[in-house]
Amino acid sequence: MRIKSWIAGLATGLALSVATTAQAEWAPKGPLTLEIGFGAGGSTDTIGRIVAKVMKEQTGWNVIAENKPGGGGIAMFTGIANRPADGQTIGLGVNMPILVNLVTRPGEMAFNLDSFDYLGTAGRAQLAMIARADAPFDDVAGLVEYAKANNAPIAFDAKPQELAMRKVMQAAGVEFQFLSTKGGAENVQLILGGQAIAGFEAGEHLPFLEAGQLKMIASMNNERHNYAPDTPTLVEQGYPIYVDPVFFFATAKGTPEDARAALTKALADALASEEVATVVLNSLKSPILNMGPDGTEAMLRDGLENVGQLFK
Amino acid sequence: MLDTATILAGLGDAFQPVTLLYVLAGVIMGQFVGAVPGIGPVMATAIAIPFTFGMDPLAGIGFLVGINKGGLVGGAIPAVLINTPGTPDAAATALDGYPMAQQGKPLKATKMALYSSVTGDTFSDIVLITVSAPLAILALRMGPVEVLGLMLLAFAVIASLMGASIARGLAAAALGLLAAMVGTDPEHATPRLIFGNFEVYDGLPLAAVAIGMLAISELLARLARTRSAQAATIDIPRDQLPEDRRVSFAEYWACRFTVLRGAVIGTLIGALPGIGSTAAAFMSYASAKQVSPDRASFGRGNIHGIAAAESANSAVMGANMIPMLTLGIPGSVSAALIVSAFMIHGVQPGPFLFEQQGRLIYGLFGAMILANIMNLLVGQVGMRLWVRVITAPESFVLTSALLLCFVGVSLAAGGLFGIGVMLAFAVLGFVMTAFGFSVVVFIIAFFLGPRFEISLSQTLALLNGDPLCLLDYPFGLAMILAAPVLAVWLARRRA
Numbered sequence: 001m002r003i004k005s006w007i008a009g010l011a012t013g014l015a016l017s018v019a020t021t022a023q024a025e026w027a028p029k030g031p032l033t034l035e036i037g038f039g040a041g042g043s044t045d046t047i048g049r050i051v052a053k054v055m056k057e058q059t060g061w062n063v064i065a066e067n068k069p070g071g072g073g074i075a076m077f078t079g080i081a082n083r084p085a086d087g088q089t090i091g092l093g094v095n096m097p098i099l100v101n102l103v104t105r106p107g108e109m110a111f112n113l114d115s116f117d118y119l120g121t122a123g124r125a126q127l128a129m130i131a132r133a134d135a136p137f138d139d140v141a142g143l144v145e146y147a148k149a150n151n152a153p154i155a156f157d158a159k160p161q162e163l164a165m166r167k168v169m170q171a172a173g174v175e176f177q178f179l180s181t182k183g184g185a186e187n188v189q190l191i192l193g194g195q196a197i198a199g200f201e202a203g204e205h206l207p208f209l210e211a212g213q214l215k216m217i218a219s220m221n222n223e224r225h226n227y228a229p230d231t232p233t234l235v236e237q238g239y240p241i242y243v244d245p246v247f248f249f250a251t252a253k254g255t256p257e258d259a260r261a262a263l264t265k266a267l268a269d270a271l272a273s274e275e276v277a278t279v280v281l282n283s284l285k286s287p288i289l290n291m292g293p294d295g296t297e298a299m300l301r302d303g304l305e306n307v308g309q310l311f312k
Numbered sequence: 313m314l315d316t317a318t319i320l321a322g323l324g325d326a327f328q329p330v331t332l333l334y335v336l337a338g339v340i341m342g343q344f345v346g347a348v349p350g351i352g353p354v355m356a357t358a359i360a361i362p363f364t365f366g367m368d369p370l371a372g373i374g375f376l377v378g379i380n381k382g383g384l385v386g387g388a389i390p391a392v393l394i395n396t397p398g399t400p401d402a403a404a405t406a407l408d409g410y411p412m413a414q415q416g417k418p419l420k421a422t423k424m425a426l427y428s429s430v431t432g433d434t435f436s437d438i439v440l441i442t443v444s445a446p447l448a449i450l451a452l453r454m455g456p457v458e459v460l461g462l463m464l465l466a467f468a469v470i471a472s473l474m475g476a477s478i479a480r481g482l483a484a485a486a487l488g489l490l491a492a493m494v495g496t497d498p499e500h501a502t503p504r505l506i507f508g509n510f511e512v513y514d515g516l517p518l519a520a521v522a523i524g525m526l527a528i529s530e531l532l533a534r535l536a537r538t539r540s541a542q543a544a545t546i547d548i549p550r551d552q553l554p555e556d557r558r559v560s561f562a563e564y565w566a567c568r569f570t571v572l573r574g575a576v577i578g579t580l581i582g583a584l585p586g587i588g589s590t591a592a593a594f595m596s597y598a599s600a601k602q603v604s605p606d607r608a609s610f611g612r613g614n615i616h617g618i619a620a621a622e623s624a625n626s627a628v629m630g631a632n633m634i635p636m637l638t639l640g641i642p643g644s645v646s647a648a649l650i651v652s653a654f655m656i657h658g659v660q661p662g663p664f665l666f667e668q669q670g671r672l673i674y675g676l677f678g679a680m681i682l683a684n685i686m687n688l689l690v691g692q693v694g695m696r697l698w699v700r701v702i703t704a705p706e707s708f709v710l711t712s713a714l715l716l717c718f719v720g721v722s723l724a725a726g727g728l729f730g731i732g733v734m735l736a737f738a739v740l741g742f743v744m745t746a747f748g749f750s751v752v753v754f755i756i757a758f759f760l761g762p763r764f765e766i767s768l769s770q771t772l773a774l775l776n777g778d779p780l781c782l783l784d785y786p787f788g789l790a791m792i793l794a795a796p797v798l799a800v801w802l803a804r805r806r807a
Contacts, residue, residue: 046652053365067358075513108503151776177773179456180766185648189585192639195455195774207665279365282655 026262028088031062035080037073037093043203043284047122047247048092050279055270072097072158074109077250081111085252087259090119090267095300096245099307100159113304116250117260118296120267123280123289125202125245126227127161127220129234132191133212135198140168140218140237143198147174155179155187155199160243163310164220164234167241188214202245203285226286241310244303247284248296264293322674325370326682334371335679338378339686343694345379346386349398349527349713351720352519353383357649369657370672374679376653380646381433381683384589384626385691388425392618393418393702394534394545394713396527398720400759401625403526403752404593408610408617415613416549418699419557424615425622426691427564428571430684432623435575436582436630437680440637447583447631448638454584456770457782461791462584463764466591468799470756473598476748478803484744488754491516492761509729516733517725521758523717524737525751531714533742538706545706548699559615567619570600574620578627585635587763588644589628590756596624602805630680637665637673 034055036048045067052065068076073093080091101109129140137143146152154176156162162178169176179196181187187199188208198217206227208214219225219233222242235242249267251260270276271290280288291299325331338360345356356379364372384401391402392409405425412421439447454462471481494505495515506512574596581592600620601610610617632647659669666673702709721734741751757764771788775781782789 043652046655049361050365072513075511151774153774177776179770179773181770186585189452189635189639190455190770193452193455195770282657 026087026256026258027059028061029086030088031064032087033089034063034065035068035076035089035091036065037068037076037091043125044092044094044247047276047280047284050276051092051122051267051270054273054276055266058269058273059266061266072101074098074101077116078110080250080252081115083252085117085254085256087251087255087263090249090251090263092122092247092249094125094245094247095303096158096160096243096307099300099303102304103307113297113300115253117253117255118293118300119249119251119260119264120271120293121249121289121291121296121299122247122271123284123286124221124247125284126225126286127200127202127243127245128205128225128228128231129198129217129220130188130191130201130205130208130214131198131217132194133215135215138215138217139232140234140239143217144168144172144174146197147172147176150197151177152198153177153179153190153196155181155190155196157181157183157187157200160307160310161200161220164239164241164243167310168234168239171239206285242306243310244299244306246289246291246299246303248291248300250296260293268292318670319674322671322676323678325671325675326374326678328370330368331371331374331675331679332682334367334375335378335683336686336690338375338380339382339683339690340694342379342382342384343386343389343687343690344382346383346398347389347694347698348386349390349396349523349717349720351716351724352387352399353380354399354645354649355519355720355724356383357646361649361653364653364657369654369659370675370679372657373650373653373672373676374683376650377676377679378683378686380629380650381626381680381687382690384433384629385426385429385687386694388429388622389422389695389698390527390713392421392425393698394531394709396530396713398523398527400522400526400590400752400755401593402621403590403755404597404621404625405618407597407621408612408614409621411611412613412615412618413546413702416547416552417556417613418546418548418702419695420559420615421613421618422695422699423559423691424563424567424618426688426695427559428567428574428619428623429626430688430691431571432575432578432625432627433630433687434681434684435572435623436579436627437677437684439579440630440634440680441677444634444638447634451583451585451635452639455785455788456767456774457785457788458791459584459587460764460767460771461788461795462587463760463767464795465791465798466587466595466760467757468795469598469802470591470594471750471753472799472802473601474594474750474753476750478799480747480749481753484749484751484753485757487744487749488757488759489761489764491521491754492758492765497765511729515762516758517721517730518759519724520721520730520733521737522755523721524734525741525755527717528714528734528738529741529745529751531710531717532738534706535710535714538710542705544703545709546702548703563615567616570616570619571623573599574623575627578624579631581624582628582631582644583634585644588759589625590759592628593621593625594752594756596620598802602802 034048034052036045038044049065052063056063076091077093137146154165165176184201184204187201190196191199205214216228216231218237219231220243268290271288277288342353345351346353357376360379387399387402388405391397391406392413395406395410397403397406409421467485471485472478474481494512496503577596578592581587597620600616601607632644636647721730744751
């Protein structure tokens with residue numbers, strides 16, 4: 001019985017491997033490197049490592065996840081854009097820092113949106129404007145009213161957040177002070193400590209909302225958040241600005257058709273797995289959303305226009 | 313408040329054989345990577361996180377905690393034995409540890425480091441377990457102005473105590489801040505001082521700078537001085553008395569106030585996000601030296617110096633978890649890595665953590681205490697092993713350490729570019745030491761630089777252009793004013 005099932009298993013395995021070889025003709029020569037545009041321990045890192053792990057299990061390729069931090073992904077994508085398009089290396093980054101740099105300093109960038117072949121996305125971050133639960137306002141109009149009579153320090157950890165608030169400031173004719181921080185956790189710290197009156201956070205604020213320590217003032221995305229359908233977006237509150245941070249995968253422009261197809265499929269399969277879905281849900285608070293190669297490119301090109309407006 | 317049953321169940325989980333085994337594995341791995349120059353516990357934790365995906369949450373997190381705690385003990389080993397701290401945390405330990413090792417008592421020095429490290433760590437763990445909530449509220453009250461004041465105070469203390477003179481101490485601090493400015497500025501995110509190198513967009517790689525200045529420059533200088541290929545790195549007399557190989561309880565007890573002071577300093581600094589263990593170790597070392605009746609013996613193998621540095625830098629670890637567990641705000645890079653491990657296991661840090669995951673948290677507390685005990689046991693064996701290694705010929709030990717530094721930095725700081733940075737800073741470190749500028753002051757300023765700049769910019773934003781607004785922050789203002797006074801007073805006492 002044992003030997004029989006062993007032989008059966010072997011036969012199935014052989015059949016499967018033959019089938020896989022027949023299906024995916026292209027395979028990386030040597031290890032496939034997945035470069036992560038941020039340091040170890042953040043949400044991008046988490047996504048990159050789990051995707052690399054599942055992709056390795058599913059394809060049998062030797063997939064290596066490597067951190068290439070610098071400039072919010074600029075350093076990593078500069079490398080990708082300038083390496084041979086052989087499909088051996090793919091990059092994982094976040095669209096917002098790339099777009100902001102392309103808009104503000106196009107001349108200094110060693111790449112543009114045409115430098116890449118896009119493979120897909122992992123999902124979007126839901127960015128919220130938050131304040132302490134006992135703050136004397138519940139929406140952006142209230143915050144503006146508050147800022148007319150008081151100092152109103154706003155904690156932000158990424159340029160697009162500040163620029164959005166500067167737009168609000170101009171439109172409403174009030175003044176905010178801007179506290180630049182290293183991340184969402186520090187924003188929450190400054191808000192809870194009373195040093196900032198409002199700030200931004202992309203997921204980690206949820207337990208604080210439940211605990212009644214923080215409240216949500218607005219969704220900074222173009223859509224309301226899945227966990228807070230009653231909180232309107234900044235656009236709905238009368239300021240036509242939004243941010244839309246998306247995690248995306250890309251490789252060098254001009255990668256051969258078959259390599260691109262194989263990579264796109266391998267990535268899509270990994271993203272469709274339950275293991276990746278669970279981990280991404282934990283770290284992003286939103287479901288996996290793979291826009292596919294064309295969708296990713298369209299998302300970036302539309303985003304470039306949106307960011308261009310923020311900086312006008 | 314949690315019921316006793318949950319607490320006991322949690323603590324019981326920590327004693328499950330699987331958890332015990334993973335904590336032990338973590339401690340062994342941590343002590344090893346801590347002792348090998350160039351890798352360090354933070355990087356080891358980052359590498360280990362994917363391996364915890366498949367584990368039970370408590371086993372996985374216990375494993376990571378073990379690596380962190382083991383790394384703190386391990387970091388002291390190369391600092392004491394070859395004067396090359398693998399991580400800057402241990403730089404203060406080298407000040408007295410290395411002279412003691414050179415006197416032929418390497419085992420005594422490493423054991424004292426081990427005992428004070430475990431004591432400091434246990435102290436801060438107990439504080440974490442019992443009174444974390446009030447401390448967390450205190451930490452929240454520390455806004456940008458107060459953090460800025462505290463950093464100025466730390467700079468004043470460290471710059472006036474290290475190096476040949478206070479002027480040179482301040483110059484080294486300024487240079488460190490300058491190096492910290494490489495990258496993008498926190499206010500407008502524009503690149504500065506990068507000279508076309510995209511690799512330094514996020515700043516000069518910390519590991520490359522620290523290892524270049526602290527380890528490589530020392531290793532190269534020592535290799536240059538090596539006369540015989542056969543001489544042992546450290547000569548331990550054959551007829552050594554047993555008391556030179558161990559730390560007696562009386563010796564340990566004589567250091568109790570030094571250790572306690574270090575533990576308190578480390579716990580307080582650790583509870584505040586962003587200051588870190590290196591500054592804590594030096595503040596503790598400086599204060600131990602100030603109150604000692606025999607100040608001249610510091611830097612020449614005084615056992616109090618080791619006790620002060622190690623108790624403080626290890627106490628930071630437990631206290632770093634205070635803002636993380638109570639508020640969901642990680643106090644350091646290692647704590648941030650543990651947060652990401654929590655999240656991968658579906659545990660969201662934040663105000664509900666104790667209510668929703670009480671059992672897991674008390675399991676974690678149990679694992680932390682266990683890790684301390686294991687640190688002690690593994691250290692007893694490990695220290696003997698490392699001391700045995702160090703009796704090998706100098707030409708072998710130093711070149712091996714050099715190779716490990718290259719490998720570690722190449723892994724941690726982006727390949728050949730990182731190695732280039734490391735070598736450049738090794739040269740700078742060599743020159744600075746030759747002219748009496750403290751490399752350690754440089755490194756601390758470099759490490760605290762980004763946080764210092766952010767606190768400064770946040771403070772300026774809060775003041776909104778009106779210096780009188782500082783009066784709204786009496787505690788911060790007091791610390792800002794105290795910094796120059798303290799610097800002058802310390803410099804005079806030294807003269």
